[in-house]
Amino acid sequence: MNRLSLLLLLFIAGCAVAKVLPSSTNLSIDQHGQRVYKDQVDDDKCHYHCTERDPSVCASNGQCLLKFESRCSMAAYNCRNPQKHFSLVEDHRCTKDWEPICLESDLREFGL
Numbered sequence: 841m842n843r844l845s846l847l848l849l850l851f852i853a854g855c856a857v858a859k860v861l862p863s864s865t866n867l868s869i870d871q872h873g874q875r876v877y878k879d880q881v882d883d884d885k886c887h888y889h890c891t892e893r894d895p896s897v898c899a900s901n902g903q904c905l906l907k908f909e910s911r912c913s914m915a916a917y918n919c920r921n922p923q924k925h926f927s928l929v930e931d932h933r934c935t936k937d938w939e940p941i942c943l944e945s946d947l948r949e950f951g952l
Contacts, residue, residue: 886919888912898934899926904942907934 894910901924908914911928918925934941 886916888916888919890916896931898929898931900929900933900939901926903939904946905929905934905939906942906947 890910890912892909894912897908897911897914899906899908899914906926908917908926914926914928933939
């Protein structure tokens with residue numbers, strides 16, 4: 841009887857731990873380097889359905905210029921990266937030497 845009680849107690853404790861601790865496959869790192877679990881992140885918040893018909897736009901983050909495929913793709917980027925916000929600027933600025941065009945290293949840093 842004692843073994844059965846002990847086994848039942850271990851089973852109940854195991855179930856309780858399984859419900860409290862999130863699965864390690866749901867673990868990811870956010871843009872601030874903090875650990876977050878999938879159930880803590882709203883996936884749909886920044887899920888944009890951008891059409892190909894939108895015109896491309898020129899945008900700046902104050903450091904460099906970047907040509908986005910559309911306003912929608914820029915809004916999706918800004919939603920996912922609020923600390924690295926790009927704002928619309930005149931389209932001709934991406935073709936002239938107003939600010940430097942974002943380099944490949946900048947794009948990796950920005951998550952693009």
